[in-house]
Amino acid sequence: QVQLQESGPGLVKPSQTLSLTCTVSGGSISSGGYYWSWIRQHPGEGLEWIGYIFYTGSTFYNPSLKSRVTISVDTSENQFSLKLTSVTAADTAVYYCARASGYIYTNFDFWGQGTLVTVSS
């Protein structure tokens, strides 16, 4: 059973960079067949797809966040990471990592528990 676990600071100052890591267990990112995703949920609101990465490093991003987002992968550690630059209070959210599977990788079949990141001075 694949498991994902997010980690990183729960508090980030405005204008700084939000950095999170997702550690995958129960399966190897390098095995291929999946994209590894970041999704966020603003407090009391819906889900927002941020982007995802293949083990080769191929990435795709939400156009609305693309200028500020970088997703990277470390296959040796079986981890992938999110960096979001120039954060504001509007980036306060629960951030989830998830595995995307299926045709064109459109099914999020395994999720981390989520981690709340608050942007505040």
Added chain:
Amino acid sequence: QSALTQPASVSGSPGQSITISCTGTSSDVGSYNLVSWYQQHPGKAPKILIYEVNKGPSGISNRFSGSKSGNTASLTISGLQAEDEADYYCCSYAGSSTLVFGGGTKLTVL
């Protein structure tokens, strides 16, 4: 890329059936049979219920079913149970390797 439109809330009594709609455009829902549905209980991560419009992952009750007509996808829950009370989200492929979620629907079991 705008969020898909879902009703904010729906409700039903135990044993009844309810349907949640998810309306997109010809650029997302209308163009691809790649709509998935997720259930989220408070404080928990979402769980996939339906993928590719109407396919159910193993282990998911067949009380959950999906369909699509034009730019609108739908999730139907039959034989409502108390534990179905949760938030439900649709998600669609939107072309160019991007995905878009719906705003979510809160289901209340009366």
